[in-house]
Amino acid sequence: MSEVLVEETKGLTGVARILLSRGSIMIYVLVAVLVYCILVVPRFASVRTTGFLLLDVIPILMIATPMTLVIISGEIDLSVASTAGLASAVMGVLWAGGMNIGLVMVICLVVGLVAGTVNGILVTVIGLPSLAVTIGTLALYRGLALVVIGDNAVANFPPALTRFTTSKIGTTGIPVVMIIVAVIVIIFGVLLHFTPFGRALFALGFSSEAAEFVGIKVNRAKLYLYVATGLISAMAGIFWTLRYSSARSDNASGLELAVIAGVLLGGVSIFGGKGSIPGVIAGVLLIGVINYALRLQRISDVVLIIVTGSLLIASVVGPSLFEWLRGLRHDRRVRRELARSEHASPTIQT
Amino acid sequence: MALTRRLRRIAAGIAATTALAMLATACGGGAEPEGTATSGGGGGGGGEDLTITFIPKQLNNPYTDVVLGGGKAGAEAAGFAEAEVVGPLEASASSQVSFINAETQAGTSVIVIAANDPDAVGPALQEARDGGAKIVAFDSDTAPQYRDVFISQVVAKDVALIQTELIAEQIGGSGEIAILSATANATNQNEWIKFMEEDLKTNPKYKDIKLVAKVYGDDDDTKSFQEAQGLLQAYPNLKGIISPTTVGIAATGRYLSTSKYKGKVALTGLGLPNEMREYVKDGTVKEFALWDPAQLGQVAAWAGKALADGAITGKVGDKFTAGDLGERTVGENNIVIVGPPTRFNADNIDDYDF
Numbered sequence: 001m002s003e004v005l006v007e008e009t010k011g012l013t014g015v016a017r018i019l020l021s022r023g024s025i026m027i028y029v030l031v032a033v034l035v036y037c038i039l040v041v042p043r044f045a046s047v048r049t050t051g052f053l054l055l056d057v058i059p060i061l062m063i064a065t066p067m068t069l070v071i072i073s074g075e076i077d078l079s080v081a082s083t084a085g086l087a088s089a090v091m092g093v094l095w096a097g098g099m100n101i102g103l104v105m106v107i108c109l110v111v112g113l114v115a116g117t118v119n120g121i122l123v124t125v126i127g128l129p130s131l132a133v134t135i136g137t138l139a140l141y142r143g144l145a146l147v148v149i150g151d152n153a154v155a156n157f158p159p160a161l162t163r164f165t166t167s168k169i170g171t172t173g174i175p176v177v178m179i180i181v182a183v184i185v186i187i188f189g190v191l192l193h194f195t196p197f198g199r200a201l202f203a204l205g206f207s208s209e210a211a212e213f214v215g216i217k218v219n220r221a222k223l224y225l226y227v228a229t230g231l232i233s234a235m236a237g238i239f240w241t242l243r244y245s246s247a248r249s250d251n252a253s254g255l256e257l258a259v260i261a262g263v264l265l266g267g268v269s270i271f272g273g274k275g276s277i278p279g280v281i282a283g284v285l286l287i288g289v290i291n292y293a294l295r296l297q298r299i300s301d302v303v304l305i306i307v308t309g310s311l312l313i314a315s316v317v318g319p320s321l322f323e324w325l326r327g328l329r330h331d332r333r334v335r336r337e338l339a340r341s342e343h344a345s346p347t348i349q350t
Numbered sequence: 351m352a353l354t355r356r357l358r359r360i361a362a363g364i365a366a367t368t369a370l371a372m373l374a375t376a377c378g379g380g381a382e383p384e385g386t387a388t389s390g391g392g393g394g395g396g397g398e399d400l401t402i403t404f405i406p407k408q409l410n411n412p413y414t415d416v417v418l419g420g421g422k423a424g425a426e427a428a429g430f431a432e433a434e435v436v437g438p439l440e441a442s443a444s445s446q447v448s449f450i451n452a453e454t455q456a457g458t459s460v461i462v463i464a465a466n467d468p469d470a471v472g473p474a475l476q477e478a479r480d481g482g483a484k485i486v487a488f489d490s491d492t493a494p495q496y497r498d499v500f501i502s503q504v505v506a507k508d509v510a511l512i513q514t515e516l517i518a519e520q521i522g523g524s525g526e527i528a529i530l531s532a533t534a535n536a537t538n539q540n541e542w543i544k545f546m547e548e549d550l551k552t553n554p555k556y557k558d559i560k561l562v563a564k565v566y567g568d569d570d571d572t573k574s575f576q577e578a579q580g581l582l583q584a585y586p587n588l589k590g591i592i593s594p595t596t597v598g599i600a601a602t603g604r605y606l607s608t609s610k611y612k613g614k615v616a617l618t619g620l621g622l623p624n625e626m627r628e629y630v631k632d633g634t635v636k637e638f639a640l641w642d643p644a645q646l647g648q649v650a651a652w653a654g655k656a657l658a659d660g661a662i663t664g665k666v667g668d669k670f671t672a673g674d675l676g677e678r679t680v681g682e683n684n685i686v687i688v689g690p691p692t693r694f695n696a697d698n699i700d701d702y703d704f
Binding site: 043046048049052055056153155162166240243244245246248250251253254291292295296298300301302305 | 403409410434436437438439440442443444447448449451452454455456467468469470472473493
């Protein structure tokens with residue numbers, strides 16, 4: 001019996017563990033889809049694709065990084081898109097009011113910080129479930145955005161700035177803003193995978209109480225995460241406003257679903273405790289690539305949302321199915337082992 | 351047991367090779383765009399292979415479908431090699447941008463767009479123009495600097511005047527009338543109502559017509575129905591109702607057709623032929639008006655063709671032929687007017703399906 005148990009817990013180690021992890025699998029899938037698109041979809045293999053595709057996914061990529069940490073810690077933040085919308089609305093009104101654009105952006109980031117802090121306090125200090133809190137603030141922040149800017153749209157942002165937002169690095173087609181995104185990704189990636197704080201988040205996701213017992217400051221960690229998510233959401237809001245050179249109350253609406261879809265597809269468990277930043281980046285890019293390829297082929301958005309939805313379901317059901325099969329195999333083996341030992345020592349039968 | 355261990359080893363091997371393959375293709379993928387970059391550009395200007403793509407505010411809207419149907423028919427008649435329709439499922443400000451980008455990349459000659467936001471689509475359209483595409487806005491305009499021409503359905507004043515004319519004809523030029531509108535702050539409704547009130551006041555033909563009430567059905571079927579009912583109770587001498595909204599006129603028609611006022615109280619306004627057919631046939635409604643949405647798409651397609659051919663540049667005074675609809679002229683602010691509203695009555699209603 002004990003031998004069987006040892007065999008089960010051994011699992012994968014070293015390089016194989018990394019190569020066969022959920023995150024790596026997502027990267028393989030992404031690469032496979034990319035190669036397929038380059039070979040099959042006309043016009044896909046072009047620098048324009050890199051530019052347009054990345055510009056489309058930048059806001060999702062930005063918010064998905066802190067969102068990964070939030071979901072790994074067993075919580076969720078649905079208010080991100082509304083925070084981005086609120087930042088956009090504030091940006092429009094202040095700029096139209098004649099304020100210096102630098103100062104305007106700083107204030108927008110502060111708005112994001114405050115929005116995140118409110119979420120954090122409601123979840124940690126008051127101890128409400130994050131799903132309920134952030135559904136509430138999803139509506140609240142969007143409502144505030146409407147109060148701030150109403151039905152108006154502000155469009156006359158400094159051309160130099162809007163041009164910068166869509167400018168590319170040399171002839172690579174990669175938007176300059178990707179550098180900022182890369183910095184965000186690296187900061188959160190290092191934080192999650194290479195620091196005690198990051199490891200604490202995984203522990204927290206598995207069991208909040210157990211994490212508390214081993215000395216993790218659960219509430220403080222969660223508060224930080226919400227503040228970070230709010231801040232990055234506001235950054236995404238600023239990017240959105242400048243990229244489309246339009247500040248409106250409905251900017252970025254629905255973005256939270258795209259973000260969460262990317263994160264889950266990237267292998268983060270919705271129950272917390274599992275996931276990786278590289279996987280999430282691959283997940284977000286995968287959805288982006290599929291969307292872009294379908295659009296390039298002029299395939300209707302109806303098909304597009306069906307594909308995205310199915311992928312998401314597959315990504316959630318897949319691992320569960322795998323676990324179930326493994327459990328089944330394990331059971332069968334244990335039964336076989338037992339049967340064999342029974343045959344070997346028939347005296348026990350009586 | 352040995353079997354599973356071997357399987358695991360094979361799996362690890364496969365993983366390692368895919369990882370290598372991945373690295374190799376990643377490098378290849380990075381380099382490839384450089385080489386093929388020139389093939390992406392292209393753009394319009396070409397003689398035979400002109401392409402046109404319509405980007406409506408959103409897909410799956412019955413009104414838009416009629417516009418697009420006209421557009422595709424027009425594109426075919428105008429001689430485009432390819433006519434496509436792409437668009438977002440929700441009409442949010444920025445949702446059209448990635449579609450414009452895809453068209454830019456496809457080198458589409460003419461992009462016809464109904465903008466959800468006059469500014470948000472701007473930079474993307476500019477990029478498409480830089481690539482050689484001609485931009486035709488229709489239905490809902492973009493900021494003027496981002497398009498070559500805007501195809502407008504009708505002149506607001508014409509819409510108002512045809513309705514006062516219709517009601518005057520139907521009530522014999524004198525009596526009390528009322529207006530059943532959509533919401534109290536709808537921009538287009540209020541503009542029409544303002545012109546109608548002016549017309550009733552200033553036009554000597556209408557001196558015996560008295561506008562007694564304006565009510566709002568909020569473009570809600572039930573509310574409009576109740577407002578119509580309320581009007582007839584409050585004003586027993588009411589001779590006619592103008593409802594400049596498709597929801598309002600259909601709800602009022604339904605009320606009148608089942609009440610004692612059927613055929614006695616006139617009803618006109620802006621309605622969809624498919625919704626109004628039964629009330630026209632049962633005598634509740636004599637005649638109502640609406641523009642033909644299909645013509646909007648048609649004129650947009652022909653304008654796109656004229657632009658792509660270089661026959662016009664979209665400046666004021668430019669003339670082009672919109673197929674069997676005849677000649678259109680580019681007016682003030684590079685706007686092209688499709689034409690006066692169409693009147694629908696028992697004689698012609700079966701010719702329309704929208």
